[in-house]
Amino acid sequence: MKEGLKSSLLNKIKVTDKFWRGYQELVMNTVIPYQKKILNDEIPGVEKSHALANFRIAAGLEEGEFYGMVFQDSDVAKWLEGVAYALEVRPDAELEERADKVIEIIEKAQQDDGYLNTFFTIKEPEHRWQNLQECHELYCAGHMMEAAAAYYEVTGKDRLLHVMERMAEHIGKRFGTEEGKEPGIPGHQEIELGLLRLYEVTGKENYKDLARYFIEQRGKDPDYFVKERKKRGWVHFDMDVHNREYNQVHATVYEQKEAVGHSVRAVYMYTAMAELASLYKDEKLYQACCDLWENMTQKRMYITGGIGSTVDGEAFTIDYDLPNDTVYAETCASIGLVFFARKMLDNVIDGRYADVMERALYNGIISGMQLDGKRFFYVNPLETEPGVSGKLYGYKHVLPERPGWYTCACCPPNVVRLLMSLGKYLWSETEEGVYSHIPAGTEAHFDKMDVTVESNYPWDGRVTYHITGKTEEETILGIHIPSWVRPGSVQVRINGKEKNITADVEKGYLILKRVWENDEVELVFPMKIRKIYTNLKVREDAGCVAFMRGPIVYCFEGVDNPGLLQSYHIFEDAKMEEEVCKEGLLEGCVLLKIKARKLETVGDSLYSDIAPVRTLTTLTAVPYYTWGNRGENQMRVWMRGE
Known part of the structure; x- marks a missing residue:
């Protein structure tokens, strides 16, 4: 951080422990360079990104067409933010120079009026700001604002900051309740977080106030997106405008009591609410956050810190609906949950927020990245079955192995920016x-x-x-x-x-x-193995047991436990032992050895009146975050109990 800049937790805390420092070294040495190559379409055999090329085309530096999702710009923004935090952890002149060159291209892609978005600059300039529900202009702006704030905070360089201040001014002139402005809201919440980051590094009150506008305007007109579609007469994704809960526009933020809709949209919004509650000392807004926190963490969260239980809308469903094998639990959603928890701690130092932050960090987030840093999960299941997961209808989204990249690649760079800024989640001052x-x-x-x-x-x-x-x-x-x-x-x-x-x-x-x-x-802290049971309202896990040691959730993989995982039953008084893995991919991890009973079918009949044969055996459980690194095989967190 350069002299004269506002002090932050980021530059006060250095992570030194073997576990998290190991992840940061992996990100700096492998993940950031790998993702830069992907963003530049230099890695064969993975989904094409074209994200950096989009900026070069928008800047007039090369010819071509826009490629990718309408929110492709956000991948570059999150990568840049991760780079900024990496430069704080370990200065790297070459990496900083590469980032500076990317920022120079972004600056050239900005329009004269401050507008910045490659999709609409290249492909549909006539449709700017007409489709807030689907087209993510505010979402992309928010992520680039976060990147600009981080880069300025760490390096003192304000080039990208000025770009995004111009964009913020452009947005502020267009949206609001004043005469001549559009009372618009983002279809995907994120601009609020970006504006608050600009406020953090500049101290300019108008950014904080604009963030509050976007939060408080939400839900005042539940039919806003219905009217918007009717007015514009065209669609991008053809989303259901009548599903008001999907975008959390069904009620004002003060009236929402349950975590509903798209889970990432939800927790990004809750994070902004919590930060605004802290900044404005707004007890009413904080209480609204508490209501949502209680519902989400006590009735709609997985043991791993995963949230969003259905692929249909990547969304929350109802209380206690937590299926294991058709789960969604997007990596970005767990990251957003950590954001929310950390901002709640800025309101009240309360262990319930730290507990959930710890649960998500050690389990449902790092499970989203392969141990070598080159493959990533979007969906984080608690049960997989070869031949079913990733193949059959209803299970196609649940992949048994991590792909190298995604068409919608929001999660991989999100993991990077969180891991490289980890210090500010470990402490408060x-x-x-x-x-x-x-x-x-x-x-x-x-x-x-x-x-x-x-x-x-x-x-x-x-x-x-x-x-x-x-x-x-x-x-x-x-x-x-x-x-x-x-x-x-x-x-x-x-x-x-x-x-x-x-x-x-x-x-x-x-x-x-x-x-x-x-x-x-x-x-x-006594690090004993603990058997975990679920509320019986969670129908999938009634009669089952899971295992934790410290903050780590464990799972069972077929590679360690031959036969069918569903054939194993855990004794109520099962003997449990620990074993430190001394070699291979899991070296240094504490593994669990658990006595169990194995059932084997007699004969080949589909149904039989002959009871399965029972034998005694020992199961091996591995940390959940490590699963899927040793080939495709069965995996389960929840095992049948006796």
């Missing part, structure tokens, strides 16, 4: 002190203290905080105690002396307030 949300290894330099965290989380529950105070005032160090830790089981030592923390835990955080000098706080 307030006037009272600092709060550790996830006990990952970090080096953090805050205003009132420096903190170094030694950790081998999530495999080991021993975490040590080394604190160097910078003030003579009493300051809070808050440490999240995950909800999976049984009350009274965590051990705490301060400067070597054991401490009873019962009275010091508030809303899931150990609150330590003192004048910090050179101190050490050691916590030991």
